């Protein structure tokens with residue numbers, strides 16, 4: 001049975017569609033990246049799946065976790081899934097950690113909630129988790145408050161809280177965006193290592209193709225509430241086919257060639273209330289033709305593998321090495 005299966009997932013706020021029918025599967029233990037500019041629908045996809053959107057959101061379609069339907073599931077069954085089967089970490093740990101509660105207590109609370117651990121069992125498991133996520137001298141720091149840790153260490157504590165429920169799937173929503181480059185690389189390395197150790201699957205949400213390539217097996221590129229390209233990470237980097245994916249690659253600073261090679265995609269993601277009639281990327285696309293202005297292309301499997309939603313996909317090798325292919329040891 002497919003581990004996670006998302007079919008025709010749609011979300012609208014106050015009657016305005018922001019997600020237009022998302023389809024994808026995740027295998028057990030797989031790491032999948034969701035990439036795209038701000039506002040493309042990366043976060044809404046998962047908040048919808050976990051029942052975390054506000055009441056005004058209208059959700060249609062299906063998200064199944066090993067056959068269990070999550071869309072429309074009762075609050076109590078979603079509460080059982082959250083944390084224990086699917087955990088989520090966010091960009092800014094300081095807004096998710098309670099500033100007036102000791103970190104050990106916060107991790108312990110997750111252990112009590114999801115695994116029923118209390119007292120000395122919870123404390124020793126908290127220490128083990130702090131150690132696992134690389135907090136040095138955990139024994140002497142378990143009773144400190146969040147402000148006594150650095151930003152990178154707070155993100156590690158958030159990861160420890162997420163792991164407390166032994167989830168089968170961790171959703172990391174821009175987990176490194178607020179961190180500087182060295183700490184970012186360390187957190188990416190930690191996520192990859194934890195995935196190897198625990199066998200959990202990972203959804204890594206990011207603007208940053210380089211970071212996605214460092215941790216993911218596969219990636220889906222989103223634009224204006226749709227998946228426009230999906231492929232294994234190697235093929236996506238070698239032969240990006242959608243003009244938007246190509247644009248994202250051109251926007252990566254190429255340190256070897258100097259910053260003059262950086263070419264941002266002109267224009268902005270359209271407002272969901274004023275989407276163009278055909279392909280939503282058409283107004284920004286260099287390969288646009290009349291058909292693009294009138295019809296929205298479907299996501300189709302390509303002969304070369306991978307899926308692309310474009311009337312004019314490109315099938316040439318990119319020939320440019322990604323700026324960031326791995327993390328330093």
Ligand SMILES: Nc1ncnc2c1ncn2[C@@H]1O[C@H](COP(=O)(O)OP(=O)(O)OP(=O)(O)O)[C@@H](O)[C@H]1O
Nearest residue numbers: 013018036037038039040041042043044045054272
């Ligand atoms: N609670 C909400 N009410 C109304 N609109 C919302 C709400 N949450 C998200 N949206 C809209 O849904 C669309 C998708 O947002 P989403 O947060 O999923 O984008 P994203 O790709 O994750 O961007 P970012 O990288 O900035 O988080 C955007 O147009 C956003 O304005």
